[in-house]
Amino acid sequence: MRKKIEELVEYLFTSHGVDLSGFDISFIEKSVARRMESQNHSSYSDYVTFLKDNQSEVTPLVDSMHIAYSEFFRNPLTFSSLEMLLLPHLWAKKRNEKSSELRIWSAACASGQEAYSIAILLDELKQKSNHKFSYRIFGTDNNPAELAKAEKGMFTPEALNNLSMRRIDTYFTRSRDSYFISPLLKNQVDFSYFDLLTDERACPTPSIFGNFDLVFCSNLLFYYKTEAQIQILEKIANTLAPGGYLVTGETERELLKKNNFQEVYAYAAIFQKNFIN
Numbered sequence: 273m274r275k276k277i278e279e280l281v282e283y284l285f286t287s288h289g290v291d292l293s294g295f296d297i298s299f300i301e302k303s304v305a306r307r308m309e310s311q312n313h314s315s316y317s318d319y320v321t322f323l324k325d326n327q328s329e330v331t332p333l334v335d336s337m338h339i340a341y342s343e344f345f346r347n348p349l350t351f352s353s354l355e356m357l358l359l360p361h362l363w364a365k366k367r368n369e370k371s372s373e374l375r376i377w378s379a380a381c382a383s384g385q386e387a388y389s390i391a392i393l394l395d396e397l398k399q400k401s402n403h404k405f406s407y408r409i410f411g412t413d414n415n416p417a418e419l420a421k422a423e424k425g426m427f428t429p430e431a432l433n434n435l436s437m438r439r440i441d442t443y444f445t446r447s448r449d450s451y452f453i454s455p456l457l458k459n460q461v462d463f464s465y466f467d468l469l470t471d472e473r474a475c476p477t478p479s480i481f482g483n484f485d486l487v488f489c490s491n492l493l494f495y496y497k498t499e500a501q502i503q504i505l506e507k508i509a510n511t512l513a514p515g516g517y518l519v520t521g522e523t524e525r526e527l528l529k530k531n532n533f534q535e536v537y538a539y540a541a542i543f544q545k546n547f548i549n
């Protein structure tokens with residue numbers, strides 16, 4: 273099957289200029305299987321013939337690989353570690369260093385839930401603190417449609433399922449059947465386009481120089497082949513401030529350890545770069 277998928281990748285590139293070469297083969301295979309089922313094809317070769325005869329099938333197939341699902345406070349263990357341990361620690365560290373702001377990058381932010389979740393935690397921390405505190409969050413993605421949603425900050429009631437009533441009342445306003453993120457949080461987040469694989473810039477333009485205390489790269493790396501994963505990790509590692517942290521997903525634990533990151537909290541996917549070598 274691997275060979276057949278590689279041939280399909282080659283065909284899509286040469287005939288349609290669509291480059292799927294960075295994606296993990298089994299991820300492409302699963303995406304093709306889903307399209308086959310939805311188009312009622314029982315054999316792979318039938319589906320490929322159909323695809324070649326029906327150019328309009330290329331877009332939905334490729335779109336099905338750009339999965340942009342996200343949730344507020346998506347990984348509860350990671351977010352509670354951030355709330356209880358890491359953010360208070362970073363905040364105290366910044367204060368001791370007399371540094372002006374905490375800088376955070378949500379590096380594949382989809383429609384903004386991750387960036388806004390972290391903004392909620394930081395605002396709560398700020399409310400509890402007696403000290404002046406400033407933070408900036410940069411949300412980037414390579415899908416302009418998702419970025420437009422993130423900018424708008426409009427969510428369905430179902431999208432708020434992981435939030436307490438108190439957080440909904442404090443950080444959202446309701447208009448008919450939609451909830452809008454409060455300007456207080458929106459003003460703390462800059463959304464912009466950034467492709468982690470192809471962008472020649474070292475970090476998102478609005479952040480100017482990177483130097484992030486915390487980077488999120490969650491639910492993205494496992495779509496890609498090892499070479500592409502390493503390329504993304506290297507890019508992110510170069511933007512981290514000394515002692516900065518990286519949040520990924522559970523499945524990337526081994527990859528990170530092999531690439532010079534150490535686990536900080538064993539039960540959550542939070543890592544720190546080893547700066548020893």
Ligand SMILES: C[S@@+](CC[C@H](N)C(=O)[O-])C[C@H]1O[C@@H](n2cnc3c(N)ncnc32)[C@H](O)[C@@H]1O
Pocket residue numbers: 338339340341342343346379380381382383386412413414415418466467468469470489490491492
């Ligand atoms: C499944 S969503 C994850 C969203 C969020 N990080 C979370 O964990 O809920 C994956 C996101 O990665 C984005 N993405 C995929 N490849 C990318 C790339 N090369 N550069 C930037 N964003 C990418 C997709 O557009 C999508 O919005």
